Amino acid sequence: MSTSEARSAPRRRSVLVVDDSELMRAILSDIVNSSGAFEVVGEAEDGYQAIRMVHELNPDIVTLDLEMPHLRGLDALGYIMSEAPRPVIIVSGVSRQLAEPMLRAIDYGALEFVAKPHGDQAREVDVLAERLLAALRAAVDASIANLRVQRAQRASARARRAVARAQRAYGIESAPSAPCVLGIAASTGGPRALVELVPAFSEQLPAAVLIVQHMPAPFTRLLAERLDRLSALPVREASAGEVLRAGTVYLAPGGVHLDLQRTGEGIMVQLEAGDPVWGVRPAADIMLGAVARHYGPRSLGVVLTGMGRDGAAGLRAIRDVGGWTAVQRAESAVMPSMPRAAAPFAEAELMLEQIPDAVLERATLHAATRKG
DSSP states (O other), X not given: OOHHHHHHSOOOEEEEEEOSOHHHHHHHHHHHHTTSSEEEEEEESSHXXXXXXXXXXXXXXXXXXXXXXXXXXXXXXXXXXXXXXXXXXXXXXXXXXXXXXXXXXXXXXXXXXXXXXXXXXXXXXXXHHHHHHHHHHXXXXXXXXXXXXXXXXXXXXXXXHHHHHHXXXXXGGGSOBOSSEXXXXXXXXXXXXXXHHGGGSOTTOOSEEEEEEOOOHHHHHHHHHHHHHHOSSOEXXXXXXXXXXXXXXXXOOTTSEEEEEEETTEEEEEEEOOOOBTTBSSOHHHHHXXXXXXXXXXXXXXXXXXXXXXXXXXXXXXXXXXXXXXXXXGGGOSSOHHHHHHGGGOSEEEOGGXXXXXXXXXXXXXXXXHHO
C-alpha cells in the first residue's frame, strides 16, 4: 500500500476484549480483527485488568463479560462509565443468576448486550459474530454524553408506585379495554431510555402501551420485569391472545413480531414468527402499523433512540390515519438515526422527559372523546 493510500484508509477502531475465558477471548478477538473496521488492542481476564488497560490503551470500545473472578464485570463497568466513559458492549451468558446484573448494567451505561453461544458450534459462533459486529458498528456513532449513570428514583415516585402496585393487586384484568394505544419503538440505547420513560407514565394513563425494543428473547422478559418493578403501570412481556387493557404496558417478546387482531372481546395481541423486517424481529413497523390499522385516529406513536429506520414507516401509518406522532429529539438520543428517519412523520420532537405529559394529554383527550 502506498503512503497516500495509507493516509486515505479509514482508521480501525480499537477494542479491548475483557473475558475470563481464554477461548472466548480468542473467539472474540478473531471476530473483531477479521472485520477490517476494528482491531483488538488488548485482552483482559478480569475487571481489575480491564480498568488498568482502559487507561493504558485508551480503547475506543470495550467488550465486557459480566461473570468474572476478582472484580466483577458490573463493577468494572461502573468504574469505566464514571471515570473513563466510552461505549461498552456486554458479551455474557444468559442465566437467572445474571438477570439482576444484566439489568443493573443498563443503569451503569452499557450500550448493548450480546449473548454468548451455548457451545462452540460454527453456527452459534456465526450468530455471535453477526451480533457483535452490529453492536460495534452502533458503538462508533453512540453519544457517550447520553450514556449517563442513572440516579436513584425520587422517594415520592417510589411512594406513588407503591400505592399503584397495591391497587392493581386487587385485579388488573378488571381494567377496561384500551380506548387508545401508544406504540413505542426503540433500539440501541432504548433499554436505558425506557427505564427513564416508562416509570414516568401516570398511573391514570387511559391507554395501553405497546413497546418494541430490539433485544433477544431472554432480555425482553428481564427488561419487562425490571420496568414492572420501577413503574406505577403494570409492565409485562406480551402474550398471544391477551386483550389490550388501558393502563397496561406490553413489551414485545424477542424473536417474534407483535401484531394485533380484532375479536369480540376487544383488540388482542397476536405474535408471529415471520421474516425479519429491517433485519430485526420484532419490528416496530409491524407493531405501529397494527396500531394504526386498529385504532385509527386514536393511535399514538413514538420513536426513541436507535440505529436504522425501523419505526419510520409505522409512524407514517399512524400519522396518515390521523393519530398523534412524536420522536425523541436527536440530541438527547444515544443513537439518533431511528428518530431522525421517523422525524418527517412526527408531529412533535420531544426530549425524553417531555413525552409522558404529552402522551397523557393526548390519551386523556381520546378517552374523553370516546366516552362522549
